[in-house]
Amino acid sequence: MGISGSVFLFFRGYTAMTQEIRFVLVGLGNIGRNLLDVYVHRQEEIARRYGLAFRLVAACDSGGAAVDEAGLSLELVRDLKLAQRSVAAYPRTGVVGINAADMLARISADVLVDASPTNLATGEPGLSCVRYALEEKWHVVMANKGPLVLAFSALTRLASQKGARLLFSGTVAGGLPTVNLGVRDLAGSGVQRVEGIFNGTTNYILTRMEREGIDYAEALCGAQQAGIAEPDPSLDVDGWDAANKLVIIANSVLNRPTTLQELAVTGIRDLTLDELAGARAQGEVIKLLALAEFDGSDFILSVRPTALPQEHILARTGLWDMGVVYYTDYMGTISAVIEEKGPVPTAAAVLRDMINLYRGN
Amino acid sequence: MGISGSVFLFFRGYTAMTQEIRFVLVGLGNIGRNLLDVYVHRQEEIARRYGLAFRLVAACDSGGAAVDEAGLSLELVRDLKLAQRSVAAYPRTGVVGINAADMLARISADVLVDASPTNLATGEPGLSCVRYALEEKWHVVMANKGPLVLAFSALTRLASQKGARLLFSGTVAGGLPTVNLGVRDLAGSGVQRVEGIFNGTTNYILTRMEREGIDYAEALCGAQQAGIAEPDPSLDVDGWDAANKLVIIANSVLNRPTTLQELAVTGIRDLTLDELAGARAQGEVIKLLALAEFDGSDFILSVRPTALPQEHILARTGLWDMGVVYYTDYMGTISAVIEEKGPVPTAAAVLRDMINLYRGN
Numbered sequence: 209m210g211i212s213g214s215v216f217l218f219f220r221g222y223t224a225m226t227q228e229i230r231f232v233l234v235g236l237g238n239i240g241r242n243l244l245d246v247y248v249h250r251q252e253e254i255a256r257r258y259g260l261a262f263r264l265v266a267a268c269d270s271g272g273a274a275v276d277e278a279g280l281s282l283e284l285v286r287d288l289k290l291a292q293r294s295v296a297a298y299p300r301t302g303v304v305g306i307n308a309a310d311m312l313a314r315i316s317a318d319v320l321v322d323a324s325p326t327n328l329a330t331g332e333p334g335l336s337c338v339r340y341a342l343e344e345k346w347h348v349v350m351a352n353k354g355p356l357v358l359a360f361s362a363l364t365r366l367a368s369q370k371g372a373r374l375l376f377s378g379t380v381a382g383g384l385p386t387v388n389l390g391v392r393d394l395a396g397s398g399v400q401r402v403e404g405i406f407n408g409t410t411n412y413i414l415t416r417m418e419r420e421g422i423d424y425a426e427a428l429c430g431a432q433q434a435g436i437a438e439p440d441p442s443l444d445v446d447g448w449d450a451a452n453k454l455v456i457i458a459n460s461v462l463n464r465p466t467t468l469q470e471l472a473v474t475g476i477r478d479l480t481l482d483e484l485a486g487a488r489a490q491g492e493v494i495k496l497l498a499l500a501e502f503d504g505s506d507f508i509l510s511v512r513p514t515a516l517p518q519e520h521i522l523a524r525t526g527l528w529d530m531g532v533v534y535y536t537d538y539m540g541t542i543s544a545v546i547e548e549k550g551p552v553p554t555a556a557a558v559l560r561d562m563i564n565l566y567r568g569n
Numbered sequence: 570m571g572i573s574g575s576v577f578l579f580f581r582g583y584t585a586m587t588q589e590i591r592f593v594l595v596g597l598g599n600i601g602r603n604l605l606d607v608y609v610h611r612q613e614e615i616a617r618r619y620g621l622a623f624r625l626v627a628a629c630d631s632g633g634a635a636v637d638e639a640g641l642s643l644e645l646v647r648d649l650k651l652a653q654r655s656v657a658a659y660p661r662t663g664v665v666g667i668n669a670a671d672m673l674a675r676i677s678a679d680v681l682v683d684a685s686p687t688n689l690a691t692g693e694p695g696l697s698c699v700r701y702a703l704e705e706k707w708h709v710v711m712a713n714k715g716p717l718v719l720a721f722s723a724l725t726r727l728a729s730q731k732g733a734r735l736l737f738s739g740t741v742a743g744g745l746p747t748v749n750l751g752v753r754d755l756a757g758s759g760v761q762r763v764e765g766i767f768n769g770t771t772n773y774i775l776t777r778m779e780r781e782g783i784d785y786a787e788a789l790c791g792a793q794q795a796g797i798a799e800p801d802p803s804l805d806v807d808g809w810d811a812a813n814k815l816v817i818i819a820n821s822v823l824n825r826p827t828t829l830q831e832l833a834v835t836g837i838r839d840l841t842l843d844e845l846a847g848a849r850a851q852g853e854v855i856k857l858l859a860l861a862e863f864d865g866s867d868f869i870l871s872v873r874p875t876a877l878p879q880e881h882i883l884a885r886t887g888l889w890d891m892g893v894v895y896y897t898d899y900m901g902t903i904s905a906v907i908e909e910k911g912p913v914p915t916a917a918a919v920l921r922d923m924i925n926l927y928r929g930n
Contacts, residue, residue, distance in 0.1 A: 246757070246758075246899050247757075249899075250757055250759070253759070254757055257824055258756070368929065377754070383900040383901050383903070384903065385750065385753075385754035385903070388749075388754055389746065392753075392925055392928075393738070393746035393921060394921065395619070395920075395921040395924040395925055396611055396615055396920040396921050396923075396924050397607075397920075398611070463618055521882070521885075524880070524882075524885075536917075538607050538610075538611070538916075539744040539914045539918070539921075540908050540909030540910070541908040542744070542746070542905065542906070542907050543907075544750075544905040545903070545904045545905075546901050546902065546903050546904075547902045548900075548902075549901070552900075553900045553901040556758045556897075556899040556900040557900070559756075560753070560754060560755065560756040560758070560900075562757075563757050564756055567756060568729065
């Protein structure tokens with residue numbers, strides 16, 4: 209698990225006795241960079257409230273890495289990324305061309321944060337990093353979905369064997385605590401059905417089509433301009449992003465080993481304004497839902513455009529919303545919705561996991 | 570902390586290696602009795618999924634107690650209560666007239682579950698029980714709000730000193746994980762505003778007034794007939810129940826020591842159909858909200874009827890709903906709503922806390 213120490217941190221004359229946690233960050237894209245930025249702003253409050261201080265001892269991106277057991281400056285790393293430069297340019301300790309695996313071998317830490325890009329074919333480079341970290345008994349916090357989609361059971365088993373914790377609350381619907389709600393808040397009760405709007409891109413598109421009467425192509429364009437859709441939007445619009453998240457939910461909340469191949473997945477590419485109008489005439493709204501439906505012996509898992517009654521909480525979600533509804537046997541029906549613009553809430557979710565690894569109670 | 574063992578439990582030929590947790594239950598009203606009933610139904614699944622078995626070693630109500638370190642039959646205790654009899658009638662081990670404090674002194678356990686009636690003057694008998702349990706290093710799970718409203722800081726400090734955990738997710742809005750969302754899922758981010766519908770009775774009444782045009786008196790009558798309002802409904806309709814819950818949220822989520830006396834509290838007794846109509850004409854709906862509003866240096870805490878835009882998620886809550894909205898700096902705006910009828914979801918929330926005391930990860 210490594211050695212973490214206690215330090216005195218001085219903030220404007222206030223001394224906080226804190227437990228220092230060394231972390232390694234793989235991936236410095238939107239999530240990684242914003243994680244650093246949020247922590248810079250919240251560092252003092254986190255030390256005060258939780259008695260925790262996180263020291264960044266290594267960070268890498270596609271260009272290289274920086275390693276310093278004394279701690280890297282979060283502001284400096286963040287600012288390099290804002291300037292669209294590689295962390296390999298970090299003064300003194302930056303190294304060009306070193307990859308994530310090499311970087312991990314050079315450092316001791318308490319926590320790995322995997323914010324590397326989701327690769328659904330191999331899970332790499334994240335999957336190897338996560339395995340390495342768990343073998344070293346480091347805790348792991350994930351924003352990267354790939355390893356969880358490809359190897360959920362193996363990774364959770366490894367974590368358990370090593371006495372390390374694997375948290376991933378930021379992997380399903382950004383900052384919305386979908387996983388936490390399902391795993392912790394429904395513990396003991398039985399989930400009968402799950403309905404989720406887990407993909408922001410498609411909800412933005414469908415909401416614009418519904419409310420403004422613009423067609424799919426125009427709404428997609430708008431989504432790209434608004435920065436919520438990629439130049440190649442397939443992963444989102446074909447339903448695969450939502451499907452990956454449903455795989456994670458099935459494994460974690462429903463305790464059901466699940467692979468992506470089991471899901472029936474239909475995206476929104478072929479939806480027309482006529483279909484939306486037809487639904488509207490029935491008092492319904494079409495949303496791209498991730499669904500887990502219990503058929504008496506197993507859950508049927510799918511992602512598909514679904515007509516919901518217009519008063520349904522998910523039917524009423526808007527441009528920047530995602531949400532989930534858990535139908536249970538003993539705990540009633542619990543719904544949650546997040547309104548979030550941009551990557552910051554997902555970064556904040558990673559930070560909450562880091563804190564929750566150590567927060568008492 | 571006591572001695573808990575591992576046992577083999579046999580379920581229909583399936584052997585589950587489980588960790589056995591001894592618990593004591595104070596209070597056998599709606600919550601206590603339903604806790605036992607839910608656990609009876611979910612016992613096998615809980616053993617299978619979490620490797621946990623909860624053994625009831627003592628239980629008390631206003632008539633007496635039953636104590637058995639070998640374990641009481643949950644079904645038998647539940648059925649005594651369904652027959653409106655005291656647990657003092659439990660065969661062999663039932664004792665008439667023994668109070669909670671005496672009962673606790675006769676047993677060793679791992680967890681105290683306080684489901685005793687909320688007393689906002691003294692917090693008793695729950696407060697003494699909770700103190701005793703924490704001094705003995707037992708964990709504590711609370712459905713009873715009184716001790717938390719009266720002595721939050723003292724109890725959490727004691728728990729921390731003793732290395733015991735104090736959980737209370739079922740004390741704010743039934744089964745809705747209001748506390749858990751705020752404490753665990755927003756960790757690291759800053760809460761700027763909280764809006765809550767924390768009292769089911771008043772939401773039922775206001776929803777009927779709004780949607781059916783019946784007046785307060787008639788809606789209250791309907792609520793009493795539906796079993797969601799007491800013969801003396803003051804605690805609910807005068808806003809005190811919601812206020813107690815807001816005190817708990819202020820202490821736990823906002824990390825702000827708070828007493829009930831600090832809150833400005835107005836209930837719904839004086840609301841008229843004219844006022845509701847006036848709001849409706851403005852496109853608004855009146856709900857009884859618990860509010861925490863940051864004024865730049867502190868939170869202003871109140872419970873009061875509030876006009877919300879009709880598209881607001883809380884404005885759209887119905888007869889059996891409660892909900893919360895957390896506005897944050899970095900994690901967007903997170904809303905959660907529960908639909909729950911009757912006391913079972915609160916009992917299920919107590920069970921989830923019991924499981925989460927021990928659940929790995």
